[in-house]
Amino acid sequence: MSKIKNLWNNRRANAWIFVELIIISIVTWIIADPVAVAISDSSMPMGYDHDRLLVADIVSLSPDAPGFDASRDSLDVNAADVEAVLMKLRNYPGVESVTIDKGFGLPGNESNTLDQLRSGNDAVDSVAGVVNVFYFHRGTDFFQTMGIKSVPGTPTAEQLSDVNMTLGEHVIITRQLGEVYWPGENPLGKKFLRGSKGEIKHMTVVGVVEGIKHQKPYRSYCAMFYNGDGLFDDQPQRAFKAVIRMKENLNIESECEQLAQWGVKQLTTGNFYLRSVETYDRFLERTVMSLGIPNQMKLRYILAGFFFVNLVLGIVGTFWLQTRKRMSEIGIRRTFGCTRRGIVGMMVGENILLATGACVAGFLIYWQYALRNGLDEGYVNNGHLNVVDNWVTHFGEHFAIISAIVYGVILICVIVGTIIPAINAGRVEIVDSLRSKE
């Protein structure tokens, strides 16, 4: 009560600080929201086991390159050479399984394809949305190699890798995508609707797997898998990626180096040679860079850090001056029985109250803005379907969490900004404090 009274008695000096803190709370909100959402989204699991994966980039000599063997450029021989490379990799010590990506097959790939769907027989009321599409090849252990788990009660990953699917007629979807179209139901056997009037086709769900994220900063776990057999087979393969799952308890970094050295000679088959090998984690980091998102995130972190440093310095400076102005009062209070700790408690307590009041006011102002313009959604765009049900997607929870973060940050700044000058002021001899003219 006495602290509120002190604040009120010093209202002229405190009014400016109060207004300053309101502005700071709003600006901190604007900066903290996207940073917190980006950190939250990035820390959400990818949804598949990528820790033990390597990616080998296999390319063919170009037809005009010296050493190109034109006799191995027929479709049959080319396909046999691709298979031979995969077989060599499968027989490499420590390899558990290998799958192939001829294009658009890998989560985290630089370029991915999207598809737009509707559910059911009538297209009128159903959800239409953009979904990431990945193409896999039957019989290449795709799901078990990628560590994508099937949903219990549906075909296993091993079964899905070998399932008989026709492009455009069958699809494997993530559980989260199923929840969008058929909430609370088992999506197995359900049909999607593709195309427009007059050319409507149905696509049956033949498998359901746990959700995967395409890129680390994304939040959507909605994705689907098409059988890409035949899709890339009308011309000789010039490049493909082999994804290699290593056995457990191996050092993935050193295995990657060893495989790279071994592969230079051993993987050269026909016109194919090993261009590079990297861990899947490195592959994900590199590909996400091409989207520019890490740079945006870095910029946000740098801005947030810069703002935070200035915030601390600004608040420390303001409260330092305020404390210096109260030296005489500090001397009087200590004369009449206040301890050094009491001085620190009084100053910190008053400023915490001031900051709390300012934050409440600032948050109420931002609340009005947020009601109209919404809160930060992270890197969910292009109409991607998203059914992640977490704090980011719930307005109230989102607002409360960011407000708590902002309040915490401001409180820390205020405490740091007050406690140092207050301790210093408490250390000054009482007689010197009393002599202070401020």
Added chain:
Amino acid sequence: METIIKLSDINKVYTTKTIETQALEGINIEVRKGEFLSIMGPSGCGKSTLLNIMGLLDRPSGGTVEFFGKDLTGIRDKDLARFRNENLGFVFQSFHLIPTLSVMDNVMVPLTYRKGSRDRKKAVVEALEKVGLSHRVTHFPAQLSGGQAQRVAIARAIVGNPSIILADEPTGNLDSRMSEEVMQLLHGLNREGKTIIMVTHNEAQARDTDRVIHLFDGHLVK
């Protein structure tokens, strides 16, 4: 009468990077309960320093300060603060009122730091009645005359019912009429049993007290 303050061989040296100044040297004083003691001496002789040491606002460089037979030299800040709060009242030449607090709140300051102090407002009003300013509770220091401000300071000094009041040139900033009022108040308090130690330049005021000690260049001369 019982000795309530005993200063033994008190020294005070102010040290800067280049010089040392001996403010007090070999001071021995005993103050008895209920006594009205004046400290006189020329400017810069160490009167206020001595009063600050007696009031536990400053620490001596050497010697001991005893209150009620107990050596308080070197006790913790917390214990020192409590002792000042319960036993000592201070009146300063420049009043030292907190400009942002009302008269009521200024007088209440000592009670704020006292545990279990209930009915603070009543105690404040009683103290203000004693100095004739109970009608000024809502005023701020800037709205008071010098004499009124000093009376508020006296009310603050007595509100916690301390047994000892230390006054550092309490009339130094007042005209003669207001000085007279303040001195009457202090004498009245002394009659009620308070021990009063006052630093003054005014010989007439000093003569009216029980005992006068003189300081010169940091030494006790009489």
